[in-house]
Amino acid sequence: MLRTVRAFWHDQRGIALILVSVTLPALIGFSLLAIDMSRVNNLHNDLQKGADAFALAGAAELDGTTGAWARAERAMAKLVKNESNFSTSGRFFLASDQPGGTVRCNSAGNISWCFLKTIPNDNLPITTTNYANTDPIAGEPETRFIQVTVAPLGFSAIFPASYLTGNSANNSFNIGAVAVAGFKSSVCDYTPVFMCNPYEDTSLTGGVTLEQAANSQAYRRRQILLRDNGSYQPGNFAFLSSPDGNGSPALEASLARVKPVGCYAQDGVDTDPGQSTGPVQDGLNARFGISKNYIGTANGPAANVRMGLKSISCNNAKTDFETDPTKGVGLERDSCQITGTCTLMGGRMGTGDWNSSRYWTVNHPTRGALPASLVGATRYEMYRYELDPDGNPLTNDSIVSDASVGGETGTPSCSQTPVTTVDRRILYGAIIDCNAIGGFNGRADNIPVRAFGSFFITEPIKDSKDIYVELVDITGKGGRGTLDNFLRDEAQLYR
Numbered sequence: 001m002l003r004t005v006r007a008f009w010h011d012q013r014g015i016a017l018i019l020v021s022v023t024l025p026a027l028i029g030f031s032l033l034a035i036d037m038s039r040v041n042n043l044h045n046d047l048q049k050g051a052d053a054f055a056l057a058g059a060a061e062l063d064g065t066t067g068a069w070a071r072a073e074r075a076m077a078k079l080v081k082n083e084s085n086f087s088t089s090g091r092f093f094l095a096s097d098q099p100g101g102t103v104r105c106n107s108a109g110n111i112s113w114c115f116l117k118t119i120p121n122d123n124l125p126i127t128t129t130n131y132a133n134t135d136p137i138a139g140e141p142e143t144r145f146i147q148v149t150v151a152p153l154g155f156s157a158i159f160p161a162s163y164l165t166g167n168s169a170n171n172s173f174n175i176g177a178v179a180v181a182g183f184k185s186s187v188c189d190y191t192p193v194f195m196c197n198p199y200e201d202t203s204l205t206g207g208v209t210l211e212q213a214a215n216s217q218a219y220r221r222r223q224i225l226l227r228d229n230g231s232y233q234p235g236n237f238a239f240l241s242s243p244d245g246n247g248s249p250a251l252e253a254s255l256a257r258v259k260p261v262g263c264y265a266q267d268g269v270d271t272d273p274g275q276s277t278g279p280v281q282d283g284l285n286a287r288f289g290i291s292k293n294y295i296g297t298a299n300g301p302a303a304n305v306r307m308g309l310k311s312i313s314c315n316n317a318k319t320d321f322e323t324d325p326t327k328g329v330g331l332e333r334d335s336c337q338i339t340g341t342c343t344l345m346g347g348r349m350g351t352g353d354w355n356s357s358r359y360w361t362v363n364h365p366t367r368g369a370l371p372a373s374l375v376g377a378t379r380y381e382m383y384r385y386e387l388d389p390d391g392n393p394l395t396n397d398s399i400v401s402d403a404s405v406g407g408e409t410g411t412p413s414c415s416q417t418p419v420t421t422v423d424r425r426i427l428y429g430a431i432i433d434c435n436a437i438g439g440f441n442g443r444a445d446n447i448p449v450r451a452f453g454s455f456f457i458t459e460p461i462k463d464s465k466d467i468y469v470e471l472v473d474i475t476g477k478g479g480r481g482t483l484d485n486f487l488r489d490e491a492q493l494y495r
Helices: 002-010 015-059 068-079 136-142 210-214 248-256 277-288 335-339 356-363 379-387
Strands: 082-087 090-094 105-108 111-116 145-156 172-190 193-196 224-227 237-239 262-265 269-271 309-312 319-321 426-432 444-447 451-457 466-474 487-493
Touching (some): 015 068, 015 082, 015 111, 015 145, 015 172, 068 105, 068 111, 068 136, 210 466, 356 379, 379 451, 379 466, 426 466
Antiparallel strands (some): 082 090, 105 111, 145 172, 172 487, 193 237, 224 466, 269 444, 309 319, 426 451, 451 466
C-alpha cells in the first residue's frame, strides 16, 4: 500500500493540464488586455490624426488679415473629414462646421477650437493669457495658432477591469485628442530692409489701410517718402539683421545685389539698423546704373532707368539731372510734394496726381498722346509699359530706347548691361506696425511683421537718406498675389 501511495506521489503524468488550468485565466486576461491596448491606441491615433488635420487646415488660414477666423472654420469644415473606429459608437466620422467666424473659442460637429496669439513652453499648459482678443477686429491680426480639441469618445474595455476595483463603471472610459498648429509665413531672396507701415495710423492716410492701398490703383499712385532718421514711426525705414552683416560695406552689397540671400519669417524678424549713410545711396543707386562702386559689375542696373538724367561721368558716377521739364523728366513726384504742401502722413505721402501726361510727351515725343491704358496709371505701370507695351514678353516691342526731347533714353548709361532676370527697380522689405509694437528701437529681436511688401523706387537717391517709392503689393490675403514666388507659407504642428 505504501508503495502504491509513493508511486502516485511521484507520478507526473497530466501535470501540464494542471498548469494550463492554473495559468489559463492569466493568459486570457493578458490577451484581452493586449487587444484592449491595441484598440485604445488605434482609437487615440484616429482621433489624434483627426485633431492634427483640423488644426493644420485651420492654421493655414491664419495670416493675420480680416476674415481669418471664418476662413479657418471653413477650411476645417470643408477640407477635413476623418474616421475613427473602436469607440462605443463604432465607426465614427469626425466633422466640423462654420458657426460664423466671430467667436474666439467655438465648437461645431464633434470638435472645439480656440484661436491663440501665443503658446507657452511645451511643459506649460495653454491658458486664457495665450488666447487672441475676443474682438475679431483686434484678435484676427494677432492670431498665430489654433488649438483643436476632439470631443472625447467612449471606450468599453473587453478586459474585466471592474474585477480589480470592484466598480463596474471603470470598465468604460473616454478617449480624446488635442492638437495645436500655427501658421508660419516667410520670404526668401529679400533685401534686409524694413519699413514702419506708412498706413498704420489711418488718421494720417485719409482712413486708408495698408490692404486697401495695395488693392487700389489710386492709392498705389501715392508717392511715399521713406526716411531713415533713427526713429521708428510710420514711413521710416531701417534694416534687418542680414546674413552678410550690418556694417556699411555689407549693407551696401546687400542693397546692390541682384539676388539677396536673406530669408525672413513673418512671425518675427531681428532688426539691426547698421550704418546707412553711404550704403543706402550707393547700394540702391546701383539699380539705376549711377553708383560709383557698381558701374560695370554683375550687380547691374535695371533694364529701364529713365530718370531725367542730363549727363553722367562714367569714371565716378557724378550726375547732372535735367532741370527743364520740357526737355527731360523722370517719374515726377505728386504735385503737393513738388510744392511742399502735402498733408498725408505728416507731409510725406502724396495724393497720387503725378503728371503722367507730361512724362509721356517729353520722353516719347514721337508716339502721340498718352495711351488710354496709361490714363491714371501708377509710375510703376508706366515703367512696365515702357518695357513691354503689349504685355507679351515674347514680343520685342520695348520703347525704353525712345529719346526724350533732351536726348535721354531709358537704357543704362556707361555701356552697362541691364539685368533682366529680376526687376531691379523694386525694393522688397518687411512692413512692421511700429507704433502698435512700441518700445523697440535699434537692435531688437523677434519683431512681428504685418506683411512683406514690394515698393517701386521712383527716382535715384540724391541725399543718401530719403527713398521715394510707390507701394506695389503686399503678401497675404490682403495683397494681389505678385509676391507669391517669394513666399514660403506653411502650417506647422506645435503640440
